[in-house]
Amino acid sequence: MDVIVADYAGFCFGVTRAVKQAREAPKPVASLGALIHNRQVVEQLAREGVHPVNSLEEVDSGRVLIRSHGVTPEILAAAREKGLEIIDATCPYVARAQRLARKLAGEGYQVIIVGDPGHPEVKGLLGWAGPGAVVVPHKEAAANLPFHPRRAVLAQTTQPEEKLKEVAAALRSNTDTLVVHNTVCQATRQRQEAAVNLARQVDVMVVVGGKESANTRHLAELCRATGTPTYHVERAGELCRQWFINARRVGVTGGASTPAWIIEEVVVMLAEEEKVMFPEDEKEPVKAP
Template sequence: MKILIAEYAGFCFGVKRAIETAYYEIEKNSGRKIYMLGEIIHNPQVISDLSKKGVNIIEEEELDKLTEGDKLIIRSHGVSKKLYDFLAKKGIEVIDVTCPFVKKVQDIVYEHYHKGYSIIIVGDRNHPEVRGVNGWCDDTAYVVNSIEEAHKLPKLEKACAVAQTTLIGRYWEDILEVIKLKVKDLVFFNTICDATQKRQGSAEQLSKKVDVMFVIGGKHSSNTQKLKKICEKNCKNTFHIEDAKELTLEMVKDREIIGITAGASTPDYVIEEVIKKIRFLKGEKEEE
């Protein structure tokens, strides 16, 4: 049996920075309440551990509960400008761990919106990153997530198009070709982050070489879901799992070349636990 791990898998720079900042704030503010706006990243193990250490998850509709001086961690997906303004007015201390790649998209949208461009976001309208980016153009963006949706765009005089940072590269390219037909004066920015492109590319290559492919990450993680879509095109035995507990003998039985990749919010220790469980199921290691 061979276990092959994608060259780029697991924590990316933005997620690593967000998690390290959250734990630093916990240590620095022992005994003081810290709030987290939604899930800082889409990983249940990490969120559970932060909650145990005293970080309180709060949703946008509950922010009125906060009082002056409270600390609030802004998740890596980012939030709208309106929300930043609300928190500042309320006197909330913000610990902003917005991913730098997401912040770049927000800045592009804000700049071009105030220059009179219509904004087009290619991505999932329900994803927190996209909702946050839309908030930098007063929620006026056209959000499209497929070629079909792009065809429904109205004819626009001038527009600026950006991509959700975790979008599949070829989706952006295909949808952009349709957008070009809809806009007279178009400026566009491929804002898919470098780490995402490398992770997707290495997962795609590995999935062509294996008998079974495991994609590890939170079930609500957009970038992990996209990795699964990419892998299952090459390997029909592709499984999206959150942790080692989901592994079964049936998944690995009679499969000798096993591939593993992981979403940007998946810690190394979760990947290691999956590898150990696979070895146990294949009879190479006793379960600890």
């Protein structure tokens, strides 16, 4: 059984940077929300003195770490007012979208954000986009908006580019002047494309990452949509022998918040499984119990 790891599997640039900043920060430090959507990494960081909090109300002094999703300008101002030392790990691509949103709102555009209204990046971005800004999760919601003379569209960095295009197309009927800024991060697109390409070439696909990680779940959905049986696991211990019966090629990828060591653990476990399922003196795979 060949085990092939997809290109771009695991931590993206922004997450690598945020974890490094958390590790290098003087301790203790309060992280405003779990630093990334990966329980194992959050627990490891907690042991090193990085403690997640739900809001600034829980931090009266010391340091606060802003995660890669970024926050609203109001939260930054409140942290300064409290005299907290701010360690800003906002991903530079997210920070760019925030600056753009503020500039466009200042120029009189109604800012439309294509994204998931419940995602922390979108909640943060909304705070930079002026009082008239609207979050639009899909083209149907865009088509239902009332007329506005000037609109500017940008996207949550992890949205599919296709959705940004669809929303922009839907807005043309209810807007006079429409400007579109593609703020989608290429890391997401590259990871998804590599995973889908690999899924098409293998018998089984394993997607590794937090169950609460939206980008990992989406990665699994994309792989599954190719027709290749796809399993989403958080840790190697969840792998099930039955999944790999008759599989000659297994693909592995990981979400943007999955550390390399957890992906490695899965690859090692699959190699171990191979020894059980495909003993050297057997030509055909043994039947799983």
